[in-house]
Amino acid sequence: MPKTIATLSEFKELWTMPPNFRISHDLYRPDFSPPSALEVLDAIRHDDEARITLLGADDPAVRTAKTMSFRSAPVEEIATWPFRLAHFNLPRLYDGVLRGFHEQVMVPWRTFLSAQGFTWQRCAPDLFISGPGGSSTYHADQSHGLVWQVEGVKTFHSYLAPDDAVPVESAISGDFTAEDPPPHDDADRQDARMEPGDLLWSHFLTPHWVTGESPLSMSITLSHGGLCQQGRYAERETALRGHWDRHPEQAWLTDLRNTRY
Numbered sequence: 001m002p003k004t005i006a007t008l009s010e011f012k013e014l015w016t017m018p019p020n021f022r023i024s025h026d027l028y029r030p031d032f033s034p035p036s037a038l039e040v041l042d043a044i045r046h047d048d049e050a051r052i053t054l055l056g057a058d059d060p061a062v063r064t065a066k067t068m069s070f071r072s073a074p075v076e077e078i079a080t081w082p083f084r085l086a087h088f089n090l091p092r093l094y095d096g097v098l099r100g101f102h103e104q105v106m107v108p109w110r111t112f113l114s115a116q117g118f119t120w121q122r123c124a125p126d127l128f129i130s131g132p133g134g135s136s137t138y139h140a141d142q143s144h145g146l147v148w149q150v151e152g153v154k155t156f157h158s159y160l161a162p163d164d165a166v167p168v169e170s171a172i173s174g175d176f177t178a179e180d181p182p183p184h185d186d187a188d189r190q191d192a193r194m195e196p197g198d199l200l201w202s203h204f205l206t207p208h209w210v211t212g213e214s215p216l217s218m219s220i221t222l223s224h225g226g227l228c229q230q231g232r233y234a235e236r237e238t239a240l241r242g243h244w245d246r247h248p249e250q251a252w253l254t255d256l257r258n259t260r261y
């Protein structure tokens with residue numbers, strides 16, 4: 001079980017290095033009531049930037065047919081299909097299904113960080129919806145994530161000591177990424193069961209995977225890059241910046257928001 005932190009001093013001490021930790025509502029709580037996952041799914045599936053992946057054991061022809069009809073079939077029906085949907089450009093929805101999100105989530109969160117001496121290059125929300133059995137790939141993000149479970153239940157898995165599982169150079173290159181994690185000792189894993197309202201801090205470039213525990217699930221991750229507190233970056237972001245110093249031709253990749261899910 002991840003530690004839960006409830007004070008500013010703990011947050012400022014622990015944000016730089018794994019393992020992941022929960023954030024108590026005493027420290028921060030999003031003051032926003034999103035529409036239901038079904039309503040968001042119905043709106044967001046029509047947006048060009050929604051990335052939809054059909055999962056499950058259906059034969060490829062069935063998956064293709066479901067993919068083709070994902071935007072037109074009744075939303076109650078597609079919610080029963082095994083799928084995952086990710087959207088990395090939510091401001092497109094601030095005038096629609098996510099009205100109020102900027103004022104009620106992004107402004108207070110950025111203000112919270114600023115008040116603690118943090119600066120950043122990138123701070124933007126990503127949204128994930130999954131159907132029954134929907135799970136993520138095994139990957140790491142070039143981001144610090146404030147993961148907010150909005151609806152349904154998921155378990156967010158990582159390792160207690162990510163350095164032992166995936167060396168930072170491998171996390172940078174992404175060469176370890178797979179559909180599922182490799183065999184590992186259960187004692188090395190950190191499982192965070194996420195129920196509605198729960199918040200988790202996912203550390204920069206640490207390997208993780210998410211499994212769905214309910215038929216329909218929605219989470220929003222506030223994703224940060226270049227996060228810095230009074231001149232100090234997190235350990236794995238420092239390593240990434242060192243890598244960029246040695247490979248300046250690669251640094252531009254960060255502008256692509258190269259998020260994997």
Ligand SMILES: [Fe+2]
Binds near residue numbers: 141
């Ligand atoms: Fe991720």
